[in-house]
Amino acid sequence: MKTKVCIIGGGPSGLLLSQLLDLKGIDTVLLEKRTRDYVLGRIRAGVLEHGFANLLREAQCGDRMDREGEIHEGFFIAHDGVMDRMDLDLHTGGDSVIVYGQTELTRDLYEARERMNGTVIHGVDDVQLHELTSDAPFVTYRDGEDSVRVDCEYVIGADGFHGVSRPSIPADVLREYERVYPFGWLGVLSETKPVSPELIYAKHERGFALCSMRSQVLSRYYIQVPLTDSVDDWSDDMFWEELKRRLPAEVADRMQTGPSIEKSIAPLRSFVAEPMRYGNLFLAGDAAHIVPPTGARGLNSAASDIQYLYRAMVDHYENSDDAGLDAYSEKALARVWKAQRFSWWMTNLLHAFPDAISYDQKLQETDLAYLFSSDNALASMAENYVGLPY
Ligand code: RFL
Ligand code: PHB
Numbered sequence: 496m497k498t499k500v501c502i503i504g505g506g507p508s509g510l511l512l513s514q515l516l517d518l519k520g521i522d523t524v525l526l527e528k529r530t531r532d533y534v535l536g537r538i539r540a541g542v543l544e545h546g547f548a549n550l551l552r553e554a555q556c557g558d559r560m561d562r563e564g565e566i567h568e569g570f571f572i573a574h575d576g577v578m579d580r581m582d583l584d585l586h587t588g589g590d591s592v593i594v595y596g597q598t599e600l601t602r603d604l605y606e607a608r609e610r611m612n613g614t615v616i617h618g619v620d621d622v623q624l625h626e627l628t629s630d631a632p633f634v635t636y637r638d639g640e641d642s643v644r645v646d647c648e649y650v651i652g653a654d655g656f657h658g659v660s661r662p663s664i665p666a667d668v669l670r671e672y673e674r675v676y677p678f679g680w681l682g683v684l685s686e687t688k689p690v691s692p693e694l695i696y697a698k699h700e701r702g703f704a705l706c707s708m709r710s711q712v713l714s715r716y717y718i719q720v721p722l723t724d725s726v727d728d729w730s731d732d733m734f735w736e737e738l739k740r741r742l743p744a745e746v747a748d749r750m751q752t753g754p755s756i757e758k759s760i761a762p763l764r765s766f767v768a769e770p771m772r773y774g775n776l777f778l779a780g781d782a783a784h785i786v787p788p789t790g791a792r793g794l795n796s797a798a799s800d801i802q803y804l805y806r807a808m809v810d811h812y813e814n815s816d817d818a819g820l821d822a823y824s825e826k827a828l829a830r831v832w833k834a835q836r837f838s839w840w841m842t843n844l845l846h847a848f849p850d851a852i853s854y855d856q857k858l859q860e861t862d863l864a865y866l867f868s869s870d871n872a873l874a875s876m877a878e879n880y881v882g883l884p885y
Contacts, residue, residue: 498524501634501647503622504654505534505615507597508780508797510604512651514554515805517613521812524645526619526636531605538684538757540597541707541715542791544882547798548593556603564595573697576743579867586877596709597794624650624663628774652778656785664773676763676787677849680717683734684757689714690750698845699741719846722762731755763787765839767831770824777823779804784831786838796834799885800827837879
């Protein structure tokens with residue numbers, strides 16, 4: 496096969512870029528290891544920045560999001576039996592976020608790719624990247640017995656944290672920065688009415704909890720658990736009981752419970768790989784950086800990478816201008832690190848750290864008390880949560 500841009504990974508990053516480039520007449524081939532159903536079965540993000548929403552509209556994929564997504568102008572932080580509200584609208588001068596599931600937007604992107612007859616190949620094995628620093632890079636993969644070669648001008652590594660693209664960059668070029676947290680999030684999806692019209696982030700001595708949603712009949716809840724726990728350790732009853740214990744009584748009392756329709760544990764990790772370009776390979780999204788989900792930044796950071804990369808590719812192909820491609824890594828990383836800082840800060844603010852000394856706990860309490868005593872602190876949190884400018 497021959498194409499201009501070979502994209503590895505059919506998550507939101509890869510799909511969005513292929514859709515945007517195809518709309519500009521720039522030919523892409525997208526290679527995804529898993530089946531479409533498998534990709535759509537992963538329950539992940541739920542909170543989108545408006546910058547991301549605009550990019551989805553530009554990709555002609557925003558209709559359902561605009562119909563079914565919910566605008567959220569604030570969220571709650573529950574602590575010490577009380578609920579404090581973060582008014583995003585007030586503290587950002589009119590900004591907000593959209594609650595619309597990653598599963599839904601990935602489905603919208605797959606459908607858009609289908610409508611345009613985009614080349615999306617599922618079930619590829621043994622993807623390998625070759626000659627990345629030459630003018631003629633290529634990608635090979637196995638399809639059953641066959642070995643397939645894709646010749647291209649650029650390779651996009653959008654294959655997530657466990658993909659093959661990042662490890663294709665030589666170790667003496669790549670720098671990795673990582674923090675692994677000593678806990679994970681146990682998430683449950685249930686066909687129940689969300690306990691609150693706005694998200695509740697809860698800090699509790701037994702551990703963090705989050706009440707989120709996908710719609711008015713579909714709730715998404717999380718609790719902090721030790722890394723040693725597995726999903727089998729948590730029956731639905733145990734989950735609901737523990738979730739309620741970490742919430743103010745008035746919230747717990749009105750919690751609707753029901754059978755889980757999905758239950759999974761995600762370990763929390765911060766990670767950045769630099770640079771995000773090697774020769775004609777460009778990394779984007781989780782392939783290059785991971786955040787703990789506390790600040791709802793992961794998918795949104797992936798979207799800002801795609802926005803920079805898309806504009807840079809269009810400049811290259813339409814105007815023979817490579818300034819955007821040359822600046823991509825530096826520009827993307829500047830925003831990525833701010834999302835890292837915010838996610839790290841919000842994780843530290845709200846979780847119970849097993850090895851925290853009493854001094855750390857006092858500082859954590861003071862951080863929260865300061866937040867809700869200062870309009871400047873609230874404004875800082877709000878501008879990060881709705882997404883810093885691209
Ligand atoms: P993905 O979604 O991991 O997609 C990568 C794709 O690449 C495929 N792949 C390969 N394909 C071909 N060859 C190979 N060798 C391959 N290896 C892998 C994989 O099968 C996969 O389909 O990365 P992408 O596209 O960069 O998207 C990133 C987002 O998925 C991620 O950042 C977010 O889900 C993070 N996240 C959140 N982000 C937000 O902005 N807001 C949130 O509210 C939010 N909540 C969350 C989250 C992530 C969570 N988990 C489970 C980590 C909540 C959770 C619980
Ligand atoms: C979610 O709904 O899955 C979600 C929402 C907010 C977060 C993390 C996850 O900060």
